[in-house]
Amino acid sequence: MNVPELTLLRSTDLYLIDQVLKGRLDGVRRVVDVGAGSGRNLPWFLGRGARVTALDPRPEAFEAMDESLMALGLEASATAGLERVLGRVEDAPLERGSADLVICNAVLHFAADPAEFEAMLRGAWALVAPGGMFFARLASSVGIEGSLVPLGAGRFLLPDESERFLVDARGLEEWPDRLGAERLEPVKTTVVSGLRAMSTWVLRAAGREEALR
Numbered sequence: 064m065n066v067p068e069l070t071l072l073r074s075t076d077l078y079l080i081d082q083v084l085k086g087r088l089d090g091v092r093r094v095v096d097v098g099a100g101s102g103r104n105l106p107w108f109l110g111r112g113a114r115v116t117a118l119d120p121r122p123e124a125f126e127a128m129d130e131s132l133m134a135l136g137l138e139a140s141a142t143a144g145l146e147r148v149l150g151r152v153e154d155a156p157l158e159r160g161s162a163d164l165v166i167c168n169a170v171l172h173f174a175a176d177p178a179e180f181e182a183m184l185r186g187a188w189a190l191v192a193p194g195g196m197f198f199a200r201l202a203s204s205v206g207i208e209g210s211l212v213p214l215g216a217g218r219f220l221l222p223d224e225s226e227r228f229l230v231d232a233r234g235l236e237e238w239p240d241r242l243g244a245e246r247l248e249p250v251k252t253t254v255v256s257g258l259r260a261m262s263t264w265v266l267r268a269a270g271r272e273e274a275l276r
């Protein structure tokens with residue numbers, strides 16, 4: 064990897080960088096970033112000429128995105144491949160099965176309750192093309208069960224004083240099966256000094272075997 068490529072990755076989630084380094088994302092041409100925020104996970108894909116859709120319900124997210132892409136000096140030709148869509152993933156604002164990579168990083172734990180979580184997760188999963196990949200990081204209760212205050216409807220007060228919808232170890236294993244997803248990696252969870260836990264799904268949709276591996 065050359066220096067300009069490394070620069071484009073400098074704000075990217077570490078666990079997504081792991082997938083880049085494993086070569087799993089080399090063939091990605093069409094990316095949807097669900098809850099893209101400031102777009103920190105997008106520069107590497109834009110730099111490779113991928114078509115990228117950034118979905119977010121907050122207009123401020125797109126302002127921050129413009130600033131961060133400009134700061135990286137991404138050329139107009141690269142950002143021309145970027146489409147910004149204002150909306151919530153559970154409202155199905157995008158074409159189903161259209162992306163060979165769906166990123167859903169630090170978004171699902173904003174669900175208000177289990178029904179909203181399921182709608183968000185299914186909405187994001189539905190965007191994955193046959194043979195495509197689904198990358199999600201979400202807050203979980205794994206390893207911090209004893210330090211959580213239940214608030215009801217699957218939400219908890221965490222030791223870092225945030226309130227989140229949390230999936231437990233069982234849910235992390237069961238959801239991929241309910242979606243009919245193949246696990247490209249076992250679920251991995253990072254516990255931040257007993258403050259919070261973030262779990263990672265790296266999944267693939269059944270279909271075209273020659274697609275991403």
Ligand SMILES: C[S@@+](CC[C@H](N)C(=O)[O-])C[C@H]1O[C@@H](n2cnc3c(N)ncnc32)[C@H](O)[C@@H]1O
Pocket residue numbers: 076097098099100101102103104118119120121124150151152153167168169170173183
């Ligand atoms: C913590 S930020 C993460 C941003 C980005 N994914 C990242 O890794 O830096 C969560 C983002 O999810 C967006 N979001 C929250 N609920 C959403 C929903 N129902 N559908 C789509 N995006 C949502 C928020 O507006 C926010 O920009």
